[in-house]
Amino acid sequence: MGDSSASYIHMVHHLIEECLVFNMSKEECMEALFKHADIKPIITSTVWNELEKENKEFFEGYASRREQRASDMEMKRRIQNMLSNSSIRDTKE
Amino acid sequence: MLAVSPLRNTGNDGKQGEKENNFSISPEEFPDFGEGNLLESIDFDDLFVGINDGDVLPDLEMDQEILAGDFPVSGGEESEMNNSFMSEKAEVDSSRSQEGEDKVLGLGCVNSTSNKGDEIMSGSDEAETKLKSLPNKEAYKTRKSSAAQAKNNNQGKRKVKVDWTPDLHRRFVQAVEQLGVDKAVPSRILEIMGIDCLTRHNIASHLQKYRSHRKHLLAREAEAAGWSQKRQMYGGGGGGKRDISPWLAPTMGFPPITPMHHQFRPLHVWGHPSMDQSLMHMWPKYLAHSPPPPPPPPTTWAHPPPPDPSFWHHHQRVSNGLTPGTPYFQHPLPLTRFPAPPVTGIPPPHAMYKVDHGIPATVTEQSGPHPLVDFHPSKESIDAAIGDVLLKPWLPLPLGLKPPSIDSVMGELQRHGIPEIPPSLA
Numbered sequence: 001m002g003d004s005s006a007s008y009i010h011m012v013h014h015l016i017e018e019c020l021v022f023n024m025s026k027e028e029c030m031e032a033l034f035k036h037a038d039i040k041p042i043i044t045s046t047v048w049n050e051l052e053k054e055n056k057e058f059f060e061g062y063a064s065r066r067e068q069r070a071s072d073m074e075m076k077r078r079i080q081n082m083l084s085n086s087s088i089r090d091t092k093e
Numbered sequence: 094m095l096a097v098s099p100l101r102n103t104g105n106d107g108k109q110g111e112k113e114n115n116f117s118i119s120p121e122e123f124p125d126f127g128e129g130n131l132l133e134s135i136d137f138d139d140l141f142v143g144i145n146d147g148d149v150l151p152d153l154e155m156d157q158e159i160l161a162g163d164f165p166v167s168g169g170e171e172s173e174m175n176n177s178f179m180s181e182k183a184e185v186d187s188s189r190s191q192e193g194e195d196k197v198l199g200l201g202c203v204n205s206t207s208n209k210g211d212e213i214m215s216g217s218d219e220a221e222t223k224l225k226s227l228p229n230k231e232a233y234k235t236r237k238s239s240a241a242q243a244k245n246n247n248q249g250k251r252k253v254k255v256d257w258t259p260d261l262h263r264r265f266v267q268a269v270e271q272l273g274v275d276k277a278v279p280s281r282i283l284e285i286m287g288i289d290c291l292t293r294h295n296i297a298s299h300l301q302k303y304r305s306h307r308k309h310l311l312a313r314e315a316e317a318a319g320w321s322q323k324r325q326m327y328g329g330g331g332g333g334k335r336d337i338s339p340w341l342a343p344t345m346g347f348p349p350i351t352p353m354h355h356q357f358r359p360l361h362v363w364g365h366p367s368m369d370q371s372l373m374h375m376w377p378k379y380l381a382h383s384p385p386p387p388p389p390p391p392t393t394w395a396h397p398p399p400p401d402p403s404f405w406h407h408h409q410r411v412s413n414g415l416t417p418g419t420p421y422f423q424h425p426l427p428l429t430r431f432p433a434p435p436v437t438g439i440p441p442p443h444a445m446y447k448v449d450h451g452i453p454a455t456v457t458e459q460s461g462p463h464p465l466v467d468f469h470p471s472k473e474s475i476d477a478a479i480g481d482v483l484l485k486p487w488l489p490l491p492l493g494l495k496p497p498s499i500d501s502v503m504g505e506l507q508r509h510g511i512p513e514i515p516p517s518l519a
Contacts (some may be wrong), residue, residue: 005513008514008515014488032475042511046509050501051496053498055495078326
């Protein structure tokens with residue numbers, strides 16, 4: 001009983017780490033694990049929370065990196081827009 | 094350049110004569126040289142003769158009280174002041190202040206080590222005391238930064254050298270992000286960060302560097318994005334994707350992935366907590382500066398590989414015949430992403446990350462998976478990764494985080510009405 005719980009939790013932990021590699025959010029992770037591994041979101045969420053408690057530093061960095069990346073993506077989008085706009089303008093002229 | 098002259102006392106008279114010192118050092122002012130106090134007998138001032146050039150500590154800020162302290166430091170080009178430990182403090186002080194702040198710290202520290210007398214230490218503050226254990230030039234920089242940080246920042250004279258640790262930088266980035274990169278004002282950043290040891294000036298210069306770095310980063314990415322967009326226009330969907338890789342090819346001399354897997358088993362030591370901490374700490378700074386996209390796993394096994402770092406590409410082409418489950422997509426990756434994987438013989442991530450910036454923007458529309466940069470990893474790659482974990486539970490954890498407490502997980506689940514796991518109901 002206890003052993004299977006422990007190994008189950010370990011598996012969920014492993015799966016969550018995979019999601020972290022994909023830079024997913026907690027919600028995305030819950031959804032993915034449910035869809036692909038049939039794991040109840042509440043279980044994913046609980047294990048995620050506990051992981052976060054044990055690895056506070058990592059998760060703080062993770063969150064800020066995600067934010068950073070979001071703003072970087074936004075910046076990139078804007079730059080791309082600018083570039084495409086300017087190229088449109090160039091072709092017009 | 095500098096010659097340490099051990100056992101100076103033996104040569105003192107002669108030296109003094111040569112240097113035309115207008116003082117004399119009586120032997121009793123020196124500690125016992127003969128009996129093993131060689132350290133004290135070394136004239137550390139000699140080490141700093143060349144420092145008068147001012148090239149060693151350009152931006153060192155001196156505490157007023159240190160300047161006022163009794164440091165019988167030699168300041169002249171000649172080493173004639175070398176001997177002026179006790180007797181000529183006044184001269185030294187004036188000469189020292191003439192020379193500026195640069196050398197005093199180090200010199201003061203040195204003199205405190207030279208143990209020529211208690212007076213040396215009389216004017217020094219704790220910072221100096223701390224530093225006296227580092228008598229040589231190599232420790233100069235360490236002393237400089239530690240002393241600089243120990244000192245009060247409210248000098249206003251010069252900026253204190255701040256050590257931008259990954260953690261500090263992360264807070265800085267957070268503060269900047271909060272304010273908005275363009276709107277981030279040093280004084281506000283300082284407020285948000287709430288760290289006493291930083292001055293507005295520190296923040297301002299760091300902000301400048303950060304902004305220029307970001308611009309450089311984004312410009313490069315945009316340029317690469319524009320470039321790869323063109324490529325895709327010409328080459329069509331799949332062809333265009335592939336064409337991108339050759340551009341990356343020269344940078345990659347990657348070993349075959351499959352053998353790497355075998356190497357990863359022993360590397361599971363990365364699961365060790367202390368390792369993890371240091372590696373994790375590397376992330377924020379590293380990623381904050383240049384978000385490195387790790388090579389993504391193949392979207393499907395039969396599918397042509399995504400146009401990401403070429404080593405992926407090579408191996409994708411070579412190993413299309415691999416059966417699913419071969420662990421060459423996700424598990425090796427995270428380990429390779431760490432900035433210091435010498436064990437695996439993988440070239441430092443910098444090489445491929447720098448090259449790879451532009452890809453994700455366009456890849457997003459095409460094939461998707463670019464975990465750390467692309468916010469929308471493809472379903473297939475996630476499914477593949479998850480499937481692999483389910484099939485092979487023995488594989489090492491990609492990040493090696495500290496596992497959660499089983500008891501608290503179970504307790505929490507029971508609170509939510511789940512008595513046991515795996516749940517008997519699907």
